[in-house]
Amino acid sequence: MKKPWQIWTLFCVCLLAIVIAMSWLSLKTIRLDGLRESDRAETEMARREAELQERISSALYRMDLKMLPLVIHEAARPPYFYRFPSEIHSPSANLVLLRFQIDAQNNISSPDSMRQQTLSQIQLADQAFDYQTLLRQSTEMDHAEPNNSLATSAPPLNYDNKIDAQLSRGTKRVNEDYSQRRLSTLELTQQSLLNNSLSYGLQMTENNTPLPTKSNALQAVPMQPTWMNGKLIFVRRVDDENGMVFQCCWLNWQEIEHELQNEVAELLPNVQFEAITPNTQLKIGTALTTIPVQLVIDRPAMLARLAMDLPATARSSAFSISLLAAWCCLGLAALASALLLRGVLRLSERRAAFVSAVTHELRTPLTTFRMYSEMLADGMVPPEKSKQYANTLKVQADRLSHLVENVLLFAKLERSSARIHSETVTVEGLISRFSCRLMERADDSQMRLVIEVPPSVAIVPLSTQPAVIEQILFNLVDNACKYAQSSADNRIILSVGPAANRIQFRVQDFGPGITSVDRKRLYEPFHQSRTAKANAVAGVGLGLALCDRMAKSIAGRLFDKDCSTGAVFILELPSG
Template structure:
């Protein structure tokens, strides 16, 4: 018999190794998939951030260019007009014709106040003038707005009182610089590449903004001119720097250094940062809906800060839009689920196959032992009786005839055993096709009744046949005879101790089917045995020694024979005791 525990240990070890390998591969694949998904989300976020920075700088460029295009003389309420002719087309002396500042007109969007800082620190605004001047130039404003402008100028004077704007404008603007390598040992190739892209993008946006501002500043157009007046045109007397954004506390200013009449001034405007930030964030709703803008005040800026080129402001992208999350959904979990299902099914199939093979091997081992036991008894009888008869030790004729009858019975028993084994082997190999033909049940049973009665008589039992005439079935008569003989043989062996010595062979009709019934009045079949009743090789040598002779193959052979001719063999419980088997035949 096979040592099944060794097989189970080996198979369990192989399955554990296979599962460990699959688990490791699954974990590795999930890590790669998670890294790939994060990389795609990061790439989507960076691409959106890049587009958002270009969009913001493009939206801010007109505002900065508009303020840069204002002539330095426009920061005075009135200035001397140049190139003015009188009615006789003669040039008027400089200083006789004056021109009102275009900044007296209503403030543009996102600008709170224009201002000018003299070299002595005096802060003035072209918007804060006497009401008479506004009336003379037709730029009157409501008293509430004038009061607001004066309040803003007062606040700005207090803010600039402790700030050195000249030094702030002289310092270089914050620039995006590469991070120190010693701080970023953990950087991946993708992160280093993204840093380089951020630096390159910022440089490109800065160059684009500078070129646009130089072009706009060199033109003679003015954003504040209207149909009634023109702003003073830039002249050699009013040279200066371009507008530059800087933070003074939490106040955002656009300022520049200019020279007028040989004196240095600082001119600029006070931007409405809350409204400007709201407007800029609103421009990014389709790219970065959760983005925010944060001030960057005079500190070194790393490439990850995503600086704007037009303003010292940093873009914080926030989360990417939901569309990228759904687009980046991976199919790997589904693939792994299918793969794991296949692995588990394969493992279950291997275990089931192994269970069947081990069980079959054990049953065949038990069968060999049972056959050996069954053969030993008749062979011992053959040897003993033949030796006695050959040696002339049985002079009595009646005793010799009795010994011959015993030898004949044992020979038939061996023949029946060998016939069952060979028939089962033929069915297992598929070499026993049934030949079905219409047969009258009464005549078929009548032909085999004598043989069945002899087998019952050998066990001192009586065969009672009750088969009505006129019942026809489609079957193989030889197969039916073998099934009935095995059933009667079992009844003769297992019902031998019964008081009622009858074995019944009857016909039963149920639901359009015809059944041949073989029943006895013996002890019947218990529940445990009934579960394995039709399994081949189910009787061990210990069971064979304790029960009636046999190797546990007869009923398995009978069911296989029945199903080979499209019939079926069933065991049915009866309340009055005994065993009852029904061979259901096609009608």
């Protein structure tokens, strides 16, 4: 049989190997889960980006559609319209502050002269606009190269390949959409301008208004939206017989901004606008085609609003719980295995100790029997010593009988199969049954048994099992004879007394007593104290363990008590 430390070493090595393997699997699983979560996060972010771009495209389409009637009515008005006062019927009258024409001397005239607020608006326009600034901006617009591509204005996002690919596809789609919307707006404006020119010419003919001759006819060019001094206007340059003039339509930007925000409130809450000027940095897919403005969007906030990844936390929590449960199961399995191994080793040690102790205890009586029987058979014993040899054989027989009885009774108690008849007997009657046996055991060890039973206690009835009590007290007296045999005081005191509706049987000797180390394992089977091992005291270490189990079998308890000299054991039983 291997030694316990070897078995424990092998167990620890196996457990360490399992822990290392489990750790490796856990790290791999965590790493794979991290990659999966990273891929899921990339996919989710790409989905949000795509959805946000779809919302922006839808919002731009709505806003351009909202502004298109204004562009068609205002930017496509023929040049003749600005030469004569007229009553203007427009579906978006609240979006226009003033229509006016300005010449090189900064003289402003307006076809809106029939409106009451025109004079005040003309005064404001005279302060806000001047001919030279319009000329400079018009020249810059003429020399500016058309560029409908917004790919260079992508926001500085640093995601992985999946999102980069999504952004690349989105940029291409946005550029195509922007170009298509821009071209459609220009075509509609040009067509509307031609229709308006024809309609306006017919109206002038009906009103007997002289039409311009071919020599002084004005070129029909659509008005272009632009910003000047923070004011949004439609403007075009017109050459007539009096020189070059600028025809402008001053728009009410505050009202336009409010209507556009309301139009896309469910798509882009809290959207803001930024004027597009030559110094403005364009942003991908955010510019309108009808007016020079682009959207200002809080992308992080919008991406957060579009999050639909609520189960991710649950998945992460479930994974953590599963991993923790696996480690807990491993810990419980290791603990259970350790406890089982400890129990098996202790059982093996107890079995080995039992075999060793019983073998040792059996060897002495058997050797004595064999030697004395051979001597008696061979006539080697003188007649006068025959009685002495017979007494020795009797003592060894009693010793062997007591050993076998203890072992068998302990085995029965371990299997819970010991069934002894209960009866009611007084304390005095109980003591009288086995007092002779106890005194005989004490006399064999040259000890003196003193029995103290007060008269008031002697008549107390007990409903118990006398045979069990006899065996317990005999074992206690037997231990006292073994351990206190060499003490100066050879008394063993067996006293009986009351204790709170219970009866206590107290066995006291005046030997070396019980050390604090031995007291911890005092009632363990097959355990012998250091004193017993040092003095080679006979026994297998079953006495106190057997007494403790027998006491519990009759609803009592056995315990020891500190004493200045010797050892004191108390058997406590219920009275009545």
